[in-house]
Amino acid sequence: MRHVHSDTEYTGFELDLTQELEILEAQIPFILRKYEDSDSPSNFRLQEEDFRLPTLWVGVTEGGEICYSQGMAKAGDVETLRMWYPACPVPESDEVLVEGSYVPPRFRGRGIGTTGLALVAQEAARLGYSRVICHVASDNQPSMRAHVKAGFVPYETLTLHWRGFRRSDTVRKGPGL
Numbered sequence: 001m002r003h004v005h006s007d008t009e010y011t012g013f014e015l016d017l018t019q020e021l022e023i024l025e026a027q028i029p030f031i032l033r034k035y036e037d038s039d040s041p042s043n044f045r046l047q048e049e050d051f052r053l054p055t056l057w058v059g060v061t062e063g064g065e066i067c068y069s070q071g072m073a074k075a076g077d078v079e080t081l082r083m084w085y086p087a088c089p090v091p092e093s094d095e096v097l098v099e100g101s102y103v104p105p106r107f108r109g110r111g112i113g114t115t116g117l118a119l120v121a122q123e124a125a126r127l128g129y130s131r132v133i134c135h136v137a138s139d140n141q142p143s144m145r146a147h148v149k150a151g152f153v154p155y156e157t158l159t160l161h162w163r164g165f166r167r168s169d170t171v172r173k174g175p176g177l
Helices: 050-051 073-083 112-126 141-149
Strands: 003-018 030-034 057-060 066-074 094-101 131-137 154-164 166-175
Touching: 030 066, 030 112, 057 112, 066 073, 066 112, 094 112, 112 131, 112 141, 131 141
Parallel strands: 094 131
Antiparallel strands: 003 131, 003 154, 030 057, 057 066, 066 094, 154 166
């Protein structure tokens, strides 16, 4: 059992959408759009929780392959998310939460995650949000690097402490996380 005795750390990232976004070009061109029912999940991983996110964005290559996926939720959607992610941060009304970023293995290492995050942030700005927030497992170095390259900055560290079947959380905010 994974949760009998464990400590799992997440880095909270934020991106200020009132500042100009720089979108780095991936090595494989793709467009970002909302997931459609007709999309075939055979060439990328979709988990059940991805469909609990109110908006699921996908990156699609010129050949029609899905090379990126990213969920997005606004403040009113978070209670639904908490059913599967109890420590989910609650965005303010001018913020949006992004979670579940995924790049299939054959597309990794080509800047797709960085570009995808920036494109999702651009969509959030277009929808009127001023800030994007998310949590990334601190041991997921490729995702941590992609968030930083896309312009996100750390603002908190969340640690989930499991002792038996009891969970407690520790949050550290500010400089020197």
